[in-house]
Amino acid sequence: MQNMYKLKIAVIIWMMLISDAVQSQNPGDQGISSSDNFKIEALLRTMTIDEKVGQLSLFISGWDVTGPTLNNNYKKLIKEGKVGAIFNAYTVDYVRELQKMALDESRLKIPLIFGYDVIHGHRTIFPIPLGQACSWDLAAIEKSERIAAQEATAEGLNWTFAPMVDITRDPRWGRVDEGAGEDTWLDCAIAQARVKGFQGTDLAANNTLLACAKHFAAYGAPQAGRDYNTVDMSQLSLYEWYLPPYKACVDAGVGSVMTSFNEIAGVPSTSNKWLLTDLLRNSWGFKGFVVTDFTAINELIPHGVATDLKEAAKLALNAGVDMDMQGSAYLNSLADLYNGKKITMKQLDDAVRVVLQAKFKLGLFDDPYRYCNKERQEKELMTPESQSFARKFVAQSCVLLKNQKQTLPIPATVRTIALIGPLGDSKKDMLGNWSAAGESEKCVTLLEGIKNRVNKNVSVIYEKGCNANDRDKSSFGNALKAASSADYVILALGEEGGMSGEASSRSNIDLPGVQNELAEIIINTGKPVAVVLFNGRPLTITKLNTLAPAILESWFGGTQAGNGIADVLLGDVNPSGKLTMTFPRNEGQIPIFYNAKNTGRPYNPADPGAKYVSRYLDCSNDPLFPFGYGLSYTSFTYSNLATTVEGSKINVTVQVTNSGNRDGEEVVQLYIRDKVGSVTRPLKELKGFQKVLITKGEIKTIEFNLTTADLAFYHPDLKKYWEPGEFVVYVGTNSAETISKSISVK
Ligand code: GLC
Numbered sequence: 001m002q003n004m005y006k007l008k009i010a011v012i013i014w015m016m017l018i019s020d021a022v023q024s025q026n027p028g029d030q031g032i033s034s035s036d037n038f039k040i041e042a043l044l045r046t047m048t049i050d051e052k053v054g055q056l057s058l059f060i061s062g063w064d065v066t067g068p069t070l071n072n073n074y075k076k077l078i079k080e081g082k083v084g085a086i087f088n089a090y091t092v093d094y095v096r097e098l099q100k101m102a103l104d105e106s107r108l109k110i111p112l113i114f115g116y117d118v119i120h121g122h123r124t125i126f127p128i129p130l131g132q133a134c135s136w137d138l139a140a141i142e143k144s145e146r147i148a149a150q151e152a153t154a155e156g157l158n159w160t161f162a163p164m165v166d167i168t169r170d171p172r173w174g175r176v177d178e179g180a181g182e183d184t185w186l187d188c189a190i191a192q193a194r195v196k197g198f199q200g201t202d203l204a205a206n207n208t209l210l211a212c213a214k215h216f217a218a219y220g221a222p223q224a225g226r227d228y229n230t231v232d233m234s235q236l237s238l239y240e241w242y243l244p245p246y247k248a249c250v251d252a253g254v255g256s257v258m259t260s261f262n263e264i265a266g267v268p269s270t271s272n273k274w275l276l277t278d279l280l281r282n283s284w285g286f287k288g289f290v291v292t293d294f295t296a297i298n299e300l301i302p303h304g305v306a307t308d309l310k311e312a313a314k315l316a317l318n319a320g321v322d323m324d325m326q327g328s329a330y331l332n333s334l335a336d337l338y339n340g341k342k343i344t345m346k347q348l349d350d351a352v353r354v355v356l357q358a359k360f361k362l363g364l365f366d367d368p369y370r371y372c373n374k375e376r377q378e379k380e381l382m383t384p385e386s387q388s389f390a391r392k393f394v395a396q397s398c399v400l401l402k403n404q405k406q407t408l409p410i411p412a413t414v415r416t417i418a419l420i421g422p423l424g425d426s427k428k429d430m431l432g433n434w435s436a437a438g439e440s441e442k443c444v445t446l447l448e449g450i451k452n453r454v455n456k457n458v459s460v461i462y463e464k465g466c467n468a469n470d471r472d473k474s475s476f477g478n479a480l481k482a483a484s485s486a487d488y489v490i491l492a493l494g495e496e497g498g499m500s501g502e503a504s505s506r507s508n509i510d511l512p513g514v515q516n517e518l519a520e521i522i523i524n525t526g527k528p529v530a531v532v533l534f535n536g537r538p539l540t541i542t543k544l545n546t547l548a549p550a551i552l553e554s555w556f557g558g559t560q561a562g563n564g565i566a567d568v569l570l571g572d573v574n575p576s577g578k579l580t581m582t583f584p585r586n587e588g589q590i591p592i593f594y595n596a597k598n599t600g601r602p603y604n605p606a607d608p609g610a611k612y613v614s615r616y617l618d619c620s621n622d623p624l625f626p627f628g629y630g631l632s633y634t635s636f637t638y639s640n641l642a643t644t645v646e647g648s649k650i651n652v653t654v655q656v657t658n659s660g661n662r663d664g665e666e667v668v669q670l671y672i673r674d675k676v677g678s679v680t681r682p683l684k685e686l687k688g689f690q691k692v693l694i695t696k697g698e699i700k701t702i703e704f705n706l707t708t709a710d711l712a713f714y715h716p717d718l719k720k721y722w723e724p725g726e727f728v729v730y731v732g733t734n735s736a737e738t739i740s741k742s743i744s745v746k
Contacts, residue, residue: 032360049335049345051081053082054081054083055084057328058083058115058324058326060088061074062088063088063094067326078105079102084112085323085355087114088117090155090156091155092156095157099112110359112364113158113159114157114159115212117162118152118160118161118162118198118209118436119161119162120432121390123436123439124386124438126147127556128177129180130177131554134630136186136689140392141190142193144390145193145194149197149199154377154380158370159255160209161212162214163190163198164214165213165214168182168581170220171538171583172506173227174500174501174506174537175501176220176538178433181581182594191213191252195249203361204361210361210362211255212256212257213254214257215258215262216246216260216280216290217243225507227502231265233264243279250285254286255288257289259291270297270316271318277320289357290323291321292323294325295329298329300312310337313330313334314342317343322355393560394561397564397577398555398568400568400575401533407550409568410571416486417458417461417486417487420463420464420465420491420518421465423446423492424490428497429496429497434501443561452566462482463481468499468515483525484525489528489530493533494511494539495539509584519544530569531548532554534555535555536556538583540584540624541583552569574663574665576632576664576666588616588619589619589623595682596683601613603615627735628735632666634661635658635660636657637659638656639739641653641739648709649706650729652706653704654702655702656701657698658694658695665692667691667733668689668691669733669738671686671735673727673730674725676725677725679715679716681713687710711727729741
């Protein structure tokens with residue numbers, strides 16, 4: 001009888017434990033098995049409050065300082081079980097050393113997560129994300145993240161602080177280089193490709209990375225384009241334009257989200273409960289964990305919403321922040337806040353739970369050294385395959401902005417090429433920003449790329465001509481001499497790599513230094529000149545555009561920059577890139593973007609003298625280069641646009657002819673205008689594209705199928721639905737050059 005009784009009690013306790021675990025677990029994270037959740041609940045019950053707070057603390061390793069503070073006691077904290085994750089530490093040896101510290105020295109031996117800013121490649125660096133977006137090749141973008149994940153995990157990492165999916169309409173902001181530009185629909189598609197590339201289908205595999213959607217939210221809309229500045233916009237704009245790419249990441253299963261430094265309408269994101277809990281978790285169903293940006297909890301004090309670090313930590317935890325990046329705000333405050341009954345153990349457990357779930361998903365509890373495989377590190381970095389892909393991706397990311405009199409490609413008859421300009425032979429600048437473990441010495445410069453490609457009867461001379469960003473013209477003479485002695489001149493102009501990226505806003509976004517003057521004297525020689533631009537943002541190259549016969553936008557192409565650009569310059573690759581961010585004529589036009597509203601007094605080009613319309617006295621309303629713009633070495637014409645509407649289905653077909661003399665890829669773009677809505681609607685909205693190869697002389701019929709769901713938009717009640725009425729369908733080679741047809745959808 002006694003044994004039976006004991007057995008019954010044991011079963012009851014076991015059932016309670018299991019049922020308790022099932023009830024208390026987060027609203028059922030799909031990626032976690034019930035047995036893992038059970039282990040997590042059991043672990044939570046054994047953790048001290050200090051150990052719980054430790055899991056909510058992320059520290060930099062000091063290998064690559066990406067923010068304003070560095071505390072060197074991270075190793076001591078690891079040993080004390082007060083660290084949940086480390087960032088900016090990699091290589092198998094170093095990760096193993098730190099992981100071993102956590103497992104051997106701490107009481108509960110909870111493995112660490114290792115994160116890094118793997119933004120556009122890890123060792124093999126691909127074009128900056130804004131450049132990649134201009135390829136309009138979702139498969140290539142996904143593949144680049146797959147390779148990045150392969151390389152990063154081969155060096156011990158299992159978390160990346162990417163993709164950055166901030167919508168950007170202001171090129172003064174230095175971080176436009178990190179995103180996909182101004183269009184919400186395209187950014188959502190690119191965001192999902194990136195998350196899939198990083199996370200693959202199994203986070204526990206040793207070659208997949210936990211991704212992190214950032215910077216939540218609307219970090220890309222700072223007033224005056226000045227980094228970290230105030231963001232203030234209507235809820236309608238937030239929902240219509242800025243939030244969807246983050247939601248797209250959540251829908252793609254992103255494992256973490258990073259809060260942004262900025263406020264939105266008076267509330268800093270890091271203490272915004274509506275944003276982090278009501279919207280992200282309760283409305284969107286996000287199941288991962290929320291990490292702050294670098295010391296963003298501490299920055300609630302200068303934001304003016306917290307008087308001290310303890311209050312800041314309370315605000316952040318109450319808002320829904322799970323992990324504190326580098327600020328020690330949680331480490332120094334949460335135990336006191338709990339003991340002072342200012343926060344609850346449930347709040348702590350909820351935060352620790354999602355962090356532990358991520359570690360289970362990554363397989364770290366099964367094998368904390370899963371990502372520490374020396375053999376992989378030796379074999380999987382900078383492979384020939386990744387270099388070959390990178391080279392193609394560079395060429396695909398280039399955008400041909402101008403090409404008068406077929407200046408490009410460089411004719412095969414050319415015997416002497418003069419390469420002139422401060423970006424012509426600069427390894428360090430080819431990487432661009434956020435180049436993770438990329439090694440500048442392994443980058444191929446434009447000079448090297450051209451020399452690699454031309455045959456032996458072509459000589460290449462190089463003159464720097466000037467520095468990128470000072471007033472020294474003393475080398476103009478040598479540059480002029482080089483140009484005069486050549487058949488063909490390439491000008492390598494643009495920004496230094498550090499002139500875009502974080503904390504790198506510019507109020508004047510023309511070519512810096514004396515580069516315009518250098519361009520002018522070289523172009524005035526009358527030689528055939530092609531400009532190659534290296535930059536991390538759209539530039540107001542209005543003056544250069546009047547002077548130069550040909551301009552190729554190459555962004556910062558990464559490891560294989562020089563080879564990929566040379567393939568385009570010499571005609572091996574026909575450029576197909578299209579801008580995903582508008583190029584303004586000058587800073588006065590900013591913000592300028594294609595999906596603008598008509599206003600009540602629209603400017604009508606057919607009536608240029610009208611006074612009382614929305615216009616400037618001193619500048620056109622049109623950009624220098626519009627969204628979706630990019631030329632080819634061939635030419636495409638659009639005809640026979642046909643539409644049919646059947647119920648909720650809209651079918652669109654168009655014929656695209658390659659009317660030039662060589663094969664080429666074209667990004668056929670589909671836009672819609674909703675002529676009348678219960679709120680104002682943009683003049684155009686991208687609703688589809690197809691990147692197609694059309695051989696010379698070929699006529700291709702391209703078909704798009706939309707439904708009324710594609711016509712939906714947010715209303716003041718923040719509900720999204722479409723309204724019947726008149727629409728215009730536009731199809732074309734960019735947002736400004738289209739053919740159109742009106743349709744009625746009931
Ligand atoms: C930086 C950036 C963020 C990055 C983080 C870690 O301040 O804002 O994008 O992921 O710190 O390096």
